[in-house]
Amino acid sequence: MGRHSCCFKQKLRKGLWSPEEDGKLLNHITKYGHGCWSSVPKQAGLQRCGKSCRLRWINYLRPDLKRGTFSQQEENLIIELHSVLGNRWSQIAAQLPGRTDNEIKNLWNSCIKKKLRQRGIDPNTHKPLSEVENGDEKIPLNIKGKNSNQTMGNSNESNLLEAETVKQGITSLEPKPPSMPPHQFPVDNSLSYKFNHSLSITPTKDFFLNRYITSHENSTSSCKPSDSTEYFPLHQLNYGSNSNPNSGFSVTPGPPAWFNQNCRPFEMNSEFNTNPISNSILTTPISLPSDIPPKTSYSMSRVPYWEVGSSGNCGSSSTGSTSSIELQSNGSIFDNNVFSWGLMDKDPVGEPEELRWSEYFHNSYVMAAPTQNQTPQPLYNEIKSETQYTTDEPSTSWHQNQLQQSSQALDMYGKDFQRIAATFGQI
DNA sequence: AATTATGACAACCGCCATCTC
């Protein structure tokens, strides 16, 4: 029990995915959805198990992934969330638009843990190491995953399961106003970092727990809520001071139209119709100048690489003292990666195709999304005809087609980008 | 230049919860 039948099958490929495999999987899912994952590899012509396909899609191919280095805000948020949720990476990831649990987990294990230790903080308990070593705090917040649910049932949760508070969380998913209980949970006091200085409110442990409990109470069979509203836009929490629904970034709730569930013959997966990532992105009330024409409406999916905050890398984030949220263009689009695709030929440098393929792939896909957003209905036909790759085509064709596609997308939305750029003066 | 250490990331493994028959 517990072991997937597909895992017993022979001749299944393992290890890194090739561009061809990615292409096949993407092509299949964009056309038909994944339906039952176990049937995906067969239908897509892949020698992989369904589980592997699912993982590849979720962690890598999904078009709403942000990728790139984590900003300082994201790192801080991860630390804060981890102090409350422990190693529940999927829960943490749900609050970080465009990030996967795997990505966050890797960041935590390879980077953040180390940082915290350097700061004298125990990454498990989020308490000062001296305190932990003295045995004052021997119960880590994050027990191993299997026990974590029980762990959440400990004092932390019980303290916060006060009916009114929970109900409040359910009925009103808006982040608590500054009037919320001012008590900071211990981790805040022990850590040298703080939530971004510009935050209008400082989220408390209660707040996160309420949020967590709320999402769980409203969900039925999985950790993912069945309704997008269950994921309050944490950005409002973080950047809410200037958030204004009329600020010009009129955001369409729900999933990107280009990936409308109507397009899917299979059952639409919750990853898209309820995906907190998508919804979070779409509801991101990024602080914007108030003089943006109100009628200028951008779906966030059109500018998926607009990021907030610094782009501090984990290796060089010690200077992450960003004191205000900045809306800044991600260089990957506006500087080099996308806009230089046309110049890619000049940079062969002999770098193995596979190494850079993912970057091209993702950027092109992200850029292609707006195109699809324009005409969601015939999306999959267009994908088929426009990308013109087949499962047997070499990856170079795939690249070329992707480049072509992104170029078209750029043409179509160059004006939009220019308007955004003009508005913010970022380019 | 060769070897080793380290970091970042991708992917796999095993388990559990839920669903379906």
Place this chain on the structure above:
DNA sequence: AGAGATGGCGGTTGTCATAAT
């Protein structure tokens, strides 16, 4: 009700690139 199938999650391992020696 129970067994198998499946989805999902977290821990762990593998791979590759780069830095250090």
